[in-house]
Amino acid sequence: MATAAAHQAARTQAAHATSDATGTAPGQAPGTAAYQTAFDTAVAAEERIEPRDWMPDAYRATLVRQIAQHAHSEIIGMQPEANWITRAPSLRRKAILMAKVQDEAGHGLYLYSAAETLGTGRDELLDKLHSGRQKYSSIFNYPTLTWADVGAIGWLVDGAAITNQVPLCRCSYGPYARAMVRICKEESFHQRQGYELLLALSRGTEAQHAMAQDAVDRWWWPSLMMFGPPDDESSHSAQSMEWKIKRHSNDELRQRFVDICVPQAESLGLTLPDPDLVWNEERGHHDFGAIDWTEFWEVLKGNGPCNEQRITQRRQAHDEGAWVREAAATHAAKHSEAKHAEAQDSGANGKATA
Amino acid sequence: MTTSLNPASSADADAVTAAAALALGDDALVLSHRLGEWAGHAPVLEEEVALANIALDLLGQARVLLSLVGDEDELAYLREERAFRNVQLVEQPNGDFAHTIARQLYFSTYQRLLYGRLAETDGPLAGLAAKAVKEVAYHQDHAEQWTVRLGDGTAESHDRMQQGCDALWRHTGEMFQPVDGIDIDWPEIEASWTASVTAVLERATLAVPEGPRTGAWSAGAGRQGLHTEPFGRMLAEMQHLHRSHPGASW
Ligand SMILES: [Fe+2]
Ligand SMILES: [Fe+2]
Numbered sequence: 001m002a003t004a005a006a007h008q009a010a011r012t013q014a015a016h017a018t019s020d021a022t023g024t025a026p027g028q029a030p031g032t033a034a035y036q037t038a039f040d041t042a043v044a045a046e047e048r049i050e051p052r053d054w055m056p057d058a059y060r061a062t063l064v065r066q067i068a069q070h071a072h073s074e075i076i077g078m079q080p081e082a083n084w085i086t087r088a089p090s091l092r093r094k095a096i097l098m099a100k101v102q103d104e105a106g107h108g109l110y111l112y113s114a115a116e117t118l119g120t121g122r123d124e125l126l127d128k129l130h131s132g133r134q135k136y137s138s139i140f141n142y143p144t145l146t147w148a149d150v151g152a153i154g155w156l157v158d159g160a161a162i163t164n165q166v167p168l169c170r171c172s173y174g175p176y177a178r179a180m181v182r183i184c185k186e187e188s189f190h191q192r193q194g195y196e197l198l199l200a201l202s203r204g205t206e207a208q209h210a211m212a213q214d215a216v217d218r219w220w221w222p223s224l225m226m227f228g229p230p231d232d233e234s235s236h237s238a239q240s241m242e243w244k245i246k247r248h249s250n251d252e253l254r255q256r257f258v259d260i261c262v263p264q265a266e267s268l269g270l271t272l273p274d275p276d277l278v279w280n281e282e283r284g285h286h287d288f289g290a291i292d293w294t295e296f297w298e299v300l301k302g303n304g305p306c307n308e309q310r311i312t313q314r315r316q317a318h319d320e321g322a323w324v325r326e327a328a329a330t331h332a333a334k335h336s337e338a339k340h341a342e343a344q345d346s347g348a349n350g351k352a353t354a
Numbered sequence: 355m356t357t358s359l360n361p362a363s364s365a366d367a368d369a370v371t372a373a374a375a376l377a378l379g380d381d382a383l384v385l386s387h388r389l390g391e392w393a394g395h396a397p398v399l400e401e402e403v404a405l406a407n408i409a410l411d412l413l414g415q416a417r418v419l420l421s422l423v424g425d426e427d428e429l430a431y432l433r434e435e436r437a438f439r440n441v442q443l444v445e446q447p448n449g450d451f452a453h454t455i456a457r458q459l460y461f462s463t464y465q466r467l468l469y470g471r472l473a474e475t476d477g478p479l480a481g482l483a484a485k486a487v488k489e490v491a492y493h494q495d496h497a498e499q500w501t502v503r504l505g506d507g508t509a510e511s512h513d514r515m516q517q518g519c520d521a522l523w524r525h526t527g528e529m530f531q532p533v534d535g536i537d538i539d540w541p542e543i544e545a546s547w548t549a550s551v552t553a554v555l556e557r558a559t560l561a562v563p564e565g566p567r568t569g570a571w572s573a574g575a576g577r578q579g580l581h582t583e584p585f586g587r588m589l590a591e592m593q594h595l596h597r598s599h600p601g602a603s604w
């Protein structure tokens with residue numbers, strides 16, 4: 001604890017030194033090497049880097065990119081599920097689904113705020129999303145064709161997200177780690193609700209059971225792709241591990257997810273669409289079939305079933321909302337001007353009477 | 355199909371309460387559905403959260419109210435259009451954001467007054483109203499703030515807000531037709547509503563609409579089961595899946 005405090009003080013001093021240096025005496029600032037050492041020591045000691053601490057530019061850029069992509073995924077991810085809000089087959093399910101979609105909007109808000117602490121605002125990030133310069137999770141480029149897809153998304157997509165995100169609760173960047181703690185709690189709720197939805201279908205009528213199986217058949221492989229390309233093709237992994245942004249490799253997390261899902265699928269009474277899925281006693285894990293990486297890269301490139309539809313709806317909502325945001329900003333400016341003028345008035349009056 | 359709930363056919367107090375619960379429950383159910391249509395389309399992320407919040411509150415109210423009458427899902431999913439008792443205002447399509455806000459302003463102001471007075475009675479709906487009025491206070495605050503922001507914002511937002519208020523005005527008279535089983539001073543509610551809405555519109559630099567609010571068509575007859583054309587399509591979407599699997603549970 002004492003060391004943590006000392007490091008914190010050193011890093012904050014370093015940060016102050018930077019700002020002093022730019023304003024007054026550039027030559028006297030300690031070299032970047034000193035900040036780098038303080039940063040490295042802090043990361044190695046599992047301390048959290050906070051917004052005011054010095055950090056390498058590449059660390060900042062990596063975080064902004066990752067947090068932005070995560071935030072974009074939350075808000076694009078609202079679409080496939082919102083697709084079923086108006087058709088939810090019971091009022092209880094409708095309430096659960098509306099609350100879930102609302103949670104995802106909330107996750108978007110937390111994450112855009114976390115990115116903001118690194119100096120990049122929401123408007124800029126949305127701009128990059130809308131112009132295709134930043135991505136969101138490819139999973140949301142698949143369509144929700146039946147009600148069972150809502151359950152499959154909860155169980156598999158939120159499930160995969162949790163597997164990916166629980167380690168991020170220990171991410172070296174404080175605001176991101178804290179946002180993830182909140183988000184993971186809600187995602188695990190979503191996962192259980194999705195599972196429960198599928199269970200009701202699986203134990204329901206023949207048609208409901210078939211609907212559930214069909215949804216799992218369509219969502220299983222794309223869910224496995226959510227962990228990203230295999231380790232030998234993953235470009236950012238090594239550095240992110242070193243920075244303790246990432247804790248486990250894509251393949252490790254994917255394996256963990258498969259091992260979690262197999263017994264759950266059994267309890268659901270549904271099968272996973274992989275003939276090669278088998279328990280490997282020696283490894284202590286399930287072996288599973290080859291993933292179609294061509295499909296993964298195609299969807300990533302923009303050729304998935306819904307890429308165009310998702311980004312068009314997002315842009316449209318944004319563009320159609322422009323006059324609302326403009327009105328709110330104009331109103332706020334008028335209001336604060338009026339307040340300002342009032343304050344000046346009373347100030348002037350005060351002087352005149354005094 | 356659901357049992358008939360026409361209170362005129364029975365002097366039974368329970369039936370009267372059920373008819374009242376059905377009217378208020380349908381209002382909440384239908385408006386919640388309309389607000390749910392905004393998901394993924396809101397002008398700003400904060401409004402995704404806010405509109406969903408309001409929709410969820412209303413859905414919660416609807417479920418309690420409909421459960422007083424019968425099975426909530428049978429009532430929501432298996433009734434025909436003519437059996438719904440909501441006012442026409444809540445079934446009106448969303449339009450643009452200003453249109454939705456105008457609908458929210460008119461309805462949440464009404465609902466807050468209605469639940470507020472209902473909470474003071476010793477009738478069977480008082481407990482529910484007392485709880486709901488707290489939620490509705492937030493809905494009204496949200497609607498008033500946006501009405502003022504948009505009315506007193508840019509020239510475009512002012513025009514849109516005025517258009518929304520004007521277009522929905524004709525559906526506001528119906529809200530004050532007394533509902534059997536709700537023993538409150540209806541003319542007083544209408545007067546309070548008019549005063550409250552007028553004050554907000556003035557603050558928003560908007561004109562109080564001048565069109566008729568009563569009469570054969572302008573007042574509407576949703577409480578008697580006469581609805582507007584968009585409502586049938588809304589129900590078709592809402593009920594389709596449930597009706598496609600008779601007897602299934604979800
Ligand atoms: Fe989420
Ligand atoms: Fe989620």
